[in-house]
Amino acid sequence: MDANTTERGVNFCHSCAIRNRAICADLDNEEIGMLNAIGRRRRLKAGEQILWEGDDAVLVANVIEGVMKLSTQTSDGKEQILGLSYPSDFLGRPFGQTTPYGVEALTDAHVCVFQRSDFDRFAREHPKLEHKLLERTLTELDRTRRWMLLLGRMNAEQKLASFLLETADRLAPASCSFIADEAPVHFELPLARQQIADVLGLTIETVSRQFTKMKKEGLIDLPSRREVTILDRQALEDRAE
Amino acid sequence: MDANTTERGVNFCHSCAIRNRAICADLDNEEIGMLNAIGRRRRLKAGEQILWEGDDAVLVANVIEGVMKLSTQTSDGKEQILGLSYPSDFLGRPFGQTTPYGVEALTDAHVCVFQRSDFDRFAREHPKLEHKLLERTLTELDRTRRWMLLLGRMNAEQKLASFLLETADRLAPASCSFIADEAPVHFELPLARQQIADVLGLTIETVSRQFTKMKKEGLIDLPSRREVTILDRQALEDRAE
């Protein structure tokens, strides 16, 4: 069988925007063909959910485009966002029984989905893929632990400043790529105020007040609800500590 | 060469307390022999540090006995404990340049240490090991994300109740193993009050007050500073939500 096509149609992987950044980066053409055969692309509307906390873990996916949120709730209904996934990030829980958190698209998104059983089998037979997945999972664990410092020890100002800086960095590769200063000074927030609050462990009112304060102090500008311009990156970094 | 011995002495792995639970569980005798050859055992005193945040990542290790803490600090010196490692847990950052957090023994401990370069090479040549490490890392990521909910959305009472329940569960395998109710009702805390505060993102005073309150309410008993007896597990679970 030609590695470039599958029963499900053409091999999307060759033209994939994240071909060189996702966990499939190290696979050769034949392997990519096999992976392509068990996966399929799926478009998601902003707000659409693809994984539900507590469900059997049936799907895993790569994010190709857009921003996804991983979240859970306390029993009294307060949400906590556990992480955000950007293009080339991996989603879902391979080698596990249940999905440990819900996953929802924040923006219109594009993902590459696999049945977990298919993916697990493929991964076990392809150590190169498992290795990439391991490196990615280790990086994600580091990032998550850094976020714990934010949640456990930072005040509202430090939290929002850190969030804005990280968002700018993470959005960078997708937009332009000035190498000198990678992070865009101007960007569009993939999250509404309430969602930012859920990421930072704050209330929407506190987030709003901090935005207003930073704007008054000239650190940022807010041309519209979803737009942010960083006017004084150094000062913002100082606030984030 | 006999797989049971190395230049550094006998193969400790065969009698290792965590032989069947750590990432080396799936290796056969020959492989274990090779791993044994590049590792060495090390005893740590309570309070001894083996990894420093920001250093080059030169070491990785398995915890054999004792409890280790992973921690980082804000620039103004407040500590945040990022996680605790119990026997059979893996420590350190393979495939990475720098150590992302400090690691210190909370109790007298026993670890099995590898040069990261040796370990990385061995792992890449042994997919079975990499797979175990991947599963462990995924589990650790899940656990860490659950901890984010605690840090971001729980109040002091919920935090301490959750901490006591998790500590009881994690200490279980080391102590007795009643299968009916695995978690011991009575156990010794591996952490001092200040360290508990650093785990939970609270101050020592708040932790102390919560301990006193729970004791007054008959949920727990505190025979000594480091000892805890759970008197009403159900009530404790209700407090943790």
Add this chain to the structure above:
DNA sequence: CGGGACTTTGATCCTTATCAACTTATGTGG
């Protein structure tokens, strides 16, 4: 334009941090 969702702003309250004093353990040398 008009309605609904999202956001900002204001007033007040509550939890937890902070500061300070006191108590209880742990350990050391006379």
Add this chain to the structure above:
DNA sequence: CCACATAAGTTGATAAGGATCAAAGTCCCG
């Protein structure tokens, strides 16, 4: 073995940061 020193933990008083409750303002999309 006890007295004293030091570290660890508890308790109390006060303050501050953020939550909560309430209302007004703004944007967006039909």
